[in-house]
Amino acid sequence: MVSSWARRSGVGRTEAVAVSVPVAVMFAIGLWGLDRGGMWRDEAVTFQVARRSVPQIWQLLHSVDAVHGLYYLLMHVVLAAHPGEVALRLPSVCGAxxxxxxxxxxxxxxxxxxxxxxxxxxxxxxxxxGHFAQEGRSYALVAAGVAGATLLLVRAVRTGSWWAYGGTVAVSCLLHEFAVLVLLAHATTLALSRVPSRVWRGWGLAAGAVVLVLLPLALVSKEQSAQVAWLSAPGLDSVDRLLRAFAGPARLVLLPYLLLVALALCPPLGRRGELTPAAVALPLLVIPPAVLMGVSRFWPLYDERYVLYALAGAPLLAAAGAERLLGMVPRPAVNTLTGVLAIALVFVWQLPVxxxxxxxxxxxxxxxxxSATAGRELRPGDPVLFLPSIVRRSALAYPNGFRGVRDIALRKPGPVSGTLYGQETDPDxxxxxxxxxxxxxxxAEPFALRPSWYPGSATERVKLTVVGEEFVPREEVVRKGVTLRLYVRKPPHPFTDWATE
Incomplete structure (x- = not known):
């Protein structure tokens, strides 16, 4: 199979093996334990939105989650045939x-x-x-798009053909708009490589087209910026976490990794117009996270998953450093095997993670x-109050546990109202x-039961007020991230028994 693909693609068998083996390894790691037996909140959003009709998805994007619109439409097609957790995550496995x-x-x-x-x-x-290969979200696909765009950049500098590059970057940005930061990384690559003006003109036209395509999405998503209000300004701890995420959390892996990266950065710049490993990989690794962190000091937008695509720069630099280190020993076959064994040891060391x-x-x-806990505690006809309304996601993702219950606050379901979790009734x-x-x-979410929480929605405030003043807690079951609590109405005359005595 590899040899036939190599002949058709015009590449040698060695090059084909070098590409095919990592694909197979990543695919195997991605499939390992893919069916975890439960979705978390972000995956549940993908699952329930993607199963709506296309007009319902389009209606939703006008008010929320426009940044994920293309991904939801893609997943609508994927989940149409066989909705389930494996199908939900399989595109990310393929993307990784x-x-x-x-x-x-x-x-x-x-x-x-x-x-x-x-x-x-x-x-x-x-x-x-491996983590994002098993997430039912767009980030692994964005990483694939950016890696493909970077490879097309290297080709376009040589051939002068930029349409494939521009199209790939545009699709990546439509999957998640923060992928646009790769344009800054690629501009830095061209500057470090001292490419001629004709290359800058071709890249500039492609980048300008990408920005024009992305502009409507950026304007709409700016109006929906309240969705990321939970993010906080990153600090030095964010830099440390990202460094360990990119290179590996274990110090035994991290330190050699950093040494190899440093070794890759030691050689001087290549010839004018030549794209070296350092000129390509270092900007990809550094620029998107650094820019997003810098902006987030004033307008918090940073999260590690938004810059997953920058991870590709780290192994490129480490491999370039290893090539320089082992390349001084004239034993190619032994050196190749040594590198593969070293990576196998890295895998074994990080296997517990x-x-x-x-x-x-x-x-x-x-x-x-x-949902399973709700199924054990709730009975058909039981009234249920979701506090806040976003907790309804568990019932939307796994309805069996809530089958037959009465959703007291719901006015219109999500697909009908064009919202993620449904439209709730008015306070009165x-x-x-x-x-x-x-x-x-x-x-309830745990934070919603704290005395300090004050919701912005009048309906949410009525939930808190009425339940707190007219009911008392009788039973409670706590699962990670959610609390189920049974409230019963207070007796109308709490001192009646005492007075009778």
Missing amino acids: AVTAGLVAALGVRLCGPRAGLWAGLLYAVTPMA LRQDRAPDRRPDNLAAV ELRRRLADLDRVWVV
Whole structure:
């Protein structure tokens, strides 16, 4: 199979193997433990939105999640045939495998087959790559798009053909708009490589087209910026976490990795117009995270997943450093095997991290567990109050546990109202509905039960006020991220028994 693909593609068998092996390894790591038995909140959003009709998805994007619109439409097609957790995550597995192959292809193009093999394998065994390979979100696909665009940049500098590059960057940005920062990284690459003016003209036209395509999405998503209000300004701890995520959390892996990266950066610049490994990989690794962190000091937008695509620069630099180190020893076959064995040791050393990451409890929450708990505690006809309304996501993702219950606050379901979690009734109507109840189950986020929480929504405030003043807690079950609490109405005359005595 490899040899036939190599003949058709015009590449040698060695180059084909260097690209194919990382793809296979990343695909295997991605499939390992893919069905965790539970989605967490972000995956649940993908799952429930992607199963709506296209007009309903389009209606939703006008008010929320426009930044993920193209991804939801893609997942609508994927989940149409067989909705489930494996199908939800499979595109990310494929995206991660493609990224590993593209990183290898970049290494082959810039350093040779041996370094390409090492770079692709390093990417595949990095825990961060394995983590997002199993997320039902767009980030692994964005990483594949950016890696492909970087490879097309290297080709376009040589051939002068920029349309494929511009199209790939545009699609990557439409999957997630923060991928646009790769244009700054690529501009830095061209500046470090001292390319001629004709290259700048071609790249400038492609970059300008990307910005024009992205502009409508940027304007719409700016109006929806409240969705990222939970983000905080990054500090030095954010830099440290990202460094360990890119290179590996274990010090035994991190220190040699950094030494190899430093070794790759030691050689002087190449010939004028030549794209060296350092000129390509270093800006990709540094520029997007640095720019997003810098902006986030004033307008918090940074999260590690938004710059996952920058990870591709780290294994490229480490492989280039290893190539320089082992290249001084004239034993190619032995050196190749030495590098592969070293990466195998890195994989074994980080295996506990990868294994832990496949447990459902490693995510912020497990909506399947919440639904299972609700199924044990709730009975058909029981009134339920979701506090705040976003907690309804567990019922939307796994409805079996909530089957037959009465959602007291809901006015219109999400698909009908064009919202993620449904449109709730007005405060007066909610008071009337609660007045008829003697008991109510509250499914709440932990923060919503703290005395210090003050919701902005009037309906949410009525939930807190009425439940707090007219009901008392009777039972409570806590799952990670969610609390189920049964409230019963206070007796109308609490001192009647005492007075009778």
